[in-house]
Amino acid sequence: MAVGMAVVLSACGGAEEAVKVKDTLVVGQGADAKTLDPHATNDQPSSRVAVQIYSQLVETDKDMNIVPGLAESWKSLDDKTTQFVLRKGVKFHNGEELKASDVKFTLEAMIASPTVAHIVSAIDSVDIVDEYTVNVITKEPFGPLLYHLTHTAASILNEKAVKAAGDAYGQQPVGTGPYQFVDWAVGDRITLKAFDDYYGGKQAIPNVVFRNIPEGTNRAIALETGEIDIGYDLEPIDKDTVRNKENLALVEEESFSVAYLGFNTQKAPFDNVKVRQAISYAINADDIVEAVLMGAGAPSSSPIGPKVFGYNPEIDRYQQNFDKARELLAEAGLPDGFKTTIWTNDNPTRVQIAQVLQAQLRQIGIDMSIEVVEWGAFLDGTSRGNHDMFILGWVTVTGDADYGLYALFNSATHGGAGNRSFYSNAEVDQLLNQARTSIDAAERKELYGKVQVILQNEVPTFSIYDQYQNIGIQKNVLGFSMAPAGHHKLRGVSFAG
Amino acid sequence: MSQEMTLDPIQGQLEKEPAPEIVAKAAPKKRSQWLEVWSRLKRDKMAMLGLVIITIVVLAAIFADFIADYETVVIAQNLSDRLQGPSAQYWLGTDEFGRDIFARIIHGTRVSLMVGVLSVAIAIVLGGGLGAVAGYYGGKLDNVIMRVMDIFLAVPSILLAIAIVSALGANLMNLMFAIAISSVPTYARVVRASVLTIRDQEFIEAARAIGASDFRIIFRHIIPNCLSPVIVQGALGVAGAILSTAGLSFIGLGIQPPEPEWGAMLAGGRQYLRHAWHVTTFPGLTIMITILALNLLGDGLRDALDPRLKH
C-alpha cells in the first residue's frame, strides 16, 4: 500500500522532482551515539548507527531464522565446537580483506571487554583453521550461540584498524558494512556514506545522516517538515498525525521489548505469592496499552515477546478481577491492603504507567506512592534490593529466550545482573540451565515453555505489555524494514523515483 | 534566564537590589515607614493588579477543597474521558488521564505556592544569615563565606538539583531544598551589601555602646533594616522558583505524581501540544499570569521602597 502510494505520488510530482535527486537519507533518533566501537557500549542509539557500519558472522531474517552474514556457512563439529567458513573477498572500509584472524581478534577482544563480555561469556576459545575458516569453542554446550553472535556487539572488527586508532577507535570506526563513517558533529549528527566495495553490493542511497533529536514531538515535526526521512520511536500521540499525512507512513511492529512491573520478592509483603497474584488481578493492562501507549502494544503474558525464540503462546494472561484480588489479599492476611512505593525512572511512558497502576491498585486498598528515581540511583537501588516495586523493560536483543529469562529469573543473577526481583526458584534455575546447555532446539523450546508457565503463576514480575515499536517514514523511502531488536538496518533502502 | 537553571535561577534580578546608599538613607524601622510604603504602593496600578491576582491565587489555594475534591476529582483517573477539550463539564478540559484540568490547576496553587514561598524562605534564612554574618564581622570570615558563595554560584544549579534529588529522592521537600540552595548565594550577596552600609551607622554604634550583644545587634537592628531589598528579591524569587520547578519537571525531576503541580502539568502535557492544546495552554497561562503578578508586585515594591523614586 505504502509503496503503491509512493509510486503514484512520485508520478504526479515527477516533473519538478526529477531535477534534484535526493542523495541523503536523514534518520532522526532520540539520542546521539556514545561511541561507534561496538565493544565499548551496548546502548541502542550507538547500535543503531553501528549496525550500518559493521556486519556480523550471522544475521537473523524477519522470522528470526539464522541466515549467513560474513560467514557463508557453519556447522557443529561437536556439541561445543562450531565451525564458520567466511565469505571470501569481503573488504573492510580501510581496504583490508576480512580474514579469520579478524574474527579471532574480535571475539577475544569482546571477551576482554567488561562492557560486552557477558554476550560471549560462553565462549572458551577461538581457533583459526585457515585464512577463511574459524572454530568457536564454548565452555559448555551453548544452545543460543548463533543468536548471541547476531548481536551488534559481536560485529566483526578489523584488527589493524583497531590497533592503529587506539583510544580514538570509537570515533573512527572501520567495518565491513554497507555504509562507512564520514563525520561526527558531536551531539548533532553522524554522517555516513555508501561503501563502494560492500560485499552485498553498493547501496542506492549515497549518504546517510543520523540526527539527534531528543524530544519525540520534535521528531514527528521534523518528519512533517521533511527535515528527516525516517523518525524512530514517535510518541504514541503523534502516530495518527503521521498516519494521516499523505506523504508520510507509519510502520508499527512487534519488538523484543516487554515492559514489566517487578516486585522485590524478598521483601514483605511481596515475598507472598498471593500478594503478587492479587496485584496481578487488580491490573488492567488493556487500559494501560490504550491510555498510555494509544494501542502501541499488546497485553502480555510472558517476560519475552512473541517474536523471541522459546516464547510460549499458550499462557493465559491475568484478567482484571477486583473480587479475586481482594480475596487473595485477604488470604495473605492483608484484607485492608497496605502502603507501598513503586520506583520508576523519569521515562514519561513509565511514569504514566505508574500513575495508571496507582489508580488501579487503589481499588483494592493498596496505597502505592510513585517515586521517580534518577536512572543511576534506580539501577543502584534496585540492584541492592532497596525497592518495593519497580517498572522496567527488557529487550531480548538476541531474539533467544535465554537472553531474557536467564538474566531476569535465575537465582545466580540477583540484583544488577538482571534479576532485580530477587526471585529464587530451584526448579526455574534447573530448567534454565538445562535449556542453555542443550543444543536441541525443540527441547529448548519446551523447557522455556515450562519456565514461562511457572513464572506466570508465581509472578515475580508482572509482564504488562509487549511493546510495539513505531517508525515514521516519508513515503518516498522504499525498502525499509524493522529489526525487532530496534537496530534497523538501512541496507537496501532507496528513494522512490 | 531564570527557567534555564544553569546558574542561579534568580541571578537575572541580582543587580536590581536597591543601591546600598538607598538602604543607608532608610531610617531605623518605624511603623510609619511601612504605612508610607503601602500608600505609595497603592498608587501604583500595575503593582495593585499584581497584588489582586496574587490574592486570588492565595484564595484559590485556601479554598481549593471547596472548589474540587482532591480524592474524587483531582487525582481520580477517568480514562474514557482523556484529552477532552473544554466543555461545560470540564471547564478547561481533561488531561491524559481524564482528570479535570481546572480542578488540578486550583489544587496546584497549593503546591506551586508552597514550593515558591518555602524555597525562597529557606534561601532567605540560609543566605540572609550567611550574608549578615559576613557583612557584620567582615575580614577573613567575610572572605571565606563569600568565596564559598562564589563556589556555589559557579556550580550549575541543575547539577545541585539532580544531586539532591538522586541522593534524597524526588519529593516536594527535596525539590524545594534543591531550588533554595541554588539561590542562597544571591540572598547572601544582597543582605551582605545592605549590612555593609548599615553596620557603621550611628544607631548601631549606639547599640554597641550600651552593651548590646552581636547577636542582638544583628537580629534587632541590622536585619530589620535590610528587609526591603530582601522583600523585593523574595517576591521575584518566588516567581523564579515556580519557573524553576517547571524547568525541573521538563527534564523529569518534578514532584511525585499524582500531585498536581503547574510545572509538571505543563511539562507532562508537551507531547500533546498539537493534539490537545488545552493540556499545556491552561497550566502555561496560569504560570504566566502568576509570575507576571509576582513580578509586577515585586517591581512595585521596589519602587515603593525606594525613597528616591518618591513622586
Next chain:
Amino acid sequence: MHRFILKRLLLLIPVLLGVSLLVFAIMSFTPGDPAQLILGENAPAEAVAELREEMGLNDPFVLRYAHFVGNAVTGDLGQSYTSGRDVFDEIFSRFPNTLILAALGVLIAVVIGIPIGIISATRQYSMIDSGSMIFALLGVSMPNFWLGLMMILLFAVNLGWVPSGGYSSWSSLIMPAITLGTGSAAIITRMTRSSMLEVIRQDYIRTARAKGVAENVVINRHALKNALIPVITVIGLQFGMLLGGAVLTETVFSWPGVGRMMVDAIRQKDTPTVLGAVVFLATTFSLVNLFVDLLYGFVDPRIKSQYA
C-alpha cells in the same frame, strides 16, 4: 590596571579548586555507579566490579581528586566515561554552538531591551510605559520551553520558514536565539528602565533641561551613558549565564550545545565530563565578568581609577 586583572585571575584559582572539589564530591557520593550505567541494566556483577577497578573508581576519594587536579593543571581534563573522548575536545566541539547562540540571544535582547527600557523610563506611568513593561514581564513570565514549542509549531510546521531544530544553517539559529533572547530582553528592559529613572532624577540632568537642551539630546548624550553602567553588568551576567548552556532551549530545539551535554553527563555519572564542563564554564563566566568590569572603565572613567 594590570595588577587588577592579575588579582582577579588569581582569585579564580581558589574558586575553581572549590568548585571542582564540590562537584567531585557530589558526583562521587550520590547514588549511581558509573560502571553500572556504562554497562547497562543487565550487566553481571563481576563485569561491573571489573570495570570499576579498571576505571579507578575503587581508589580513595582524595586520591582520585588529587589525580584530577594534577592532570587538570597540565590541561588534561581526562576522557569521558561514556564516549571515551577527550573531555577538552568534547567541550570544544560543542562550545562554538553555545557561544553563537548565546551571543545572538543577548544581541536580540539588547536590541529589544534597551530602546524599550529608555522609552518606558522617559514616559514613566504612561500607557507606553505600562504596555512595554507588561510586554517585558511576559518575557520573563513565560516558561521558555513552552515558548519554544509554540514557535516551532507556528514558524516551522505551519509556515515552514525555518527548520524545526538541529544546527544545519543560519536559519536554524533564529528560533532558539529568540527563545533565549526573550527572557534576557525582559530583564534588560527592566534594568534599563529603572537605571534611567534613577539617572533622570539627578541634578545634572535637571540642569541640562533647565538650560534648554533638547530632550533627546539630554537623554541620548547625558543620561544614557550613565544609565548604561548597571545595564552592562546585567548584559554580562546574562551572556555568562547563556554561555553556561540553556538546557531547556537546547532540548526543545535539538541544539548540540554544552548545557545538554552537561545534563546528559550528570545523569550518566560521567564525572570527567561534568567536571570539565563545570570548570570550563566557571572560568568562562568569571572571564566574562572581568571583561564587563573592565568595560566600566571605558564607560565611566571614575571607575577606572579604582583599578589601580
